[in-house]
Amino acid sequence: MDLNRLKQAVIAGDMAGARKLTEQAIEAGIEPGVILDEALVAGMDEVGELFKANEVYVPEVLLAAKSMQQAMQLLKPLLVKDGIEPKGKIVVGTVRGDLHDIGKNLVAMMLEGAGFEIIDLGNDVPPERFVKAAAEQGATIIGMSALLTTTMYAMKETIDLLKAEGLDGKVKTMVGGAPVTQAFADEIGASAYGDDAATAVDLAKRFMAEQ
Numbered sequence: 296m297d298l299n300r301l302k303q304a305v306i307a308g309d310m311a312g313a314r315k316l317t318e319q320a321i322e323a324g325i326e327p328g329v330i331l332d333e334a335l336v337a338g339m340d341e342v343g344e345l346f347k348a349n350e351v352y353v354p355e356v357l358l359a360a361k362s363m364q365q366a367m368q369l370l371k372p373l374l375v376k377d378g379i380e381p382k383g384k385i386v387v388g389t390v391r392g393d394l395h396d397i398g399k400n401l402v403a404m405m406l407e408g409a410g411f412e413i414i415d416l417g418n419d420v421p422p423e424r425f426v427k428a429a430a431e432q433g434a435t436i437i438g439m440s441a442l443l444t445t446t447m448y449a450m451k452e453t454i455d456l457l458k459a460e461g462l463d464g465k466v467k468t469m470v471g472g473a474p475v476t477q478a479f480a481d482e483i484g485a486s487a488y489g490d491d492a493a494t495a496v497d498l499a500k501r502f503m504a505e506q
């Protein structure tokens with residue numbers, strides 16, 4: 296069984312192919328962790344690079360992520376059985392008052408594709424919910440998305456609340472979305488700014504390496 300075919304199916308966004316090839320890989324006795332790392336995560340890594348280089352766009356990335364999710368449905372129970380730990384836990388959501396979730400979903404899918412466990416709080420998430428979820432679930436990163444100039448300040452409220460709860464430093468914050476900039480991230484005291492979904496993955500990996 297050639298894992299490269301599965302990797303290519305993920306890159307091509309071939310959902311049925313990714314599922315079928317994952318089934319075949321499992322039947323061939325390949326370790327679930329190897330299937331995950333060498334085919335699925337490797338495929339999503341490549342999609343991330345292509346996305347950064349503007350060689351593929353949002354629809355292709357969403358299809359690739361969906362293909363990965365198809366494969367993950369089969370792999371997840373086996374990974375749990377094998378005791379394979381996710382790379383880290385990340386709480387994600389679109390901030391209070393904001394219903395845009397396409398970018399946030401893309402970021403969440405890419406992070407999941409990179410091996411992180413995602414706690415997706417959806418959209419219109421108030422600061423208290425972000426902080427409570429991170430504290431209760433033991434997440435070390437909160438990722439916030441905002442698409443409106445009127446809602447982006449809710450990011451600052453979340454960061455201020457984290458500080459007030461004494462979680463500053465223990466929980467890193469990553470912010471992004473069309474109106475958000477590095478200067479804004481610096482102004483509100485976020486740990487990092489992600490320009491796109493692939494950068495969000497790089498940042499999350501960097502945070503984990505720093506721990």
Ligand code: B1M
Nearest residue numbers: 394395396397398438439440443444471472473489491492
């Ligand atoms: Co709205 N909308 N919208 N909208 N909408 C914008 C954002 C707007 C710029 C359109 C415009 O006027 N030109 C404008 C905002 C203006 C402003 O604030 N200055 C706007 C407005 C005004 C509104 C309403 C107020 C309209 C109204 O009702 N009068 C309303 C608000 C509702 C609300 O939220 N309370 C509204 C509603 C909607 C729809 C529901 C119709 C729909 C959302 C559907 C949904 O998300 N399920 C919608 C859409 C689709 C858009 C546009 C057209 C596209 C947004 C999008 O999905 N982009 C948008 C115009 C635009 O941005 N060009 C617009 C694709 C997505 C992949 O990109 O989310 O930027 P993006 O994510 C990127 C990066 O930013 C980054 O990675 C992603 C992928 O690379 N990123 C992160 C995002 N989050 C990140 C987090 C990270 C790291 C990176 O770390 C955690």
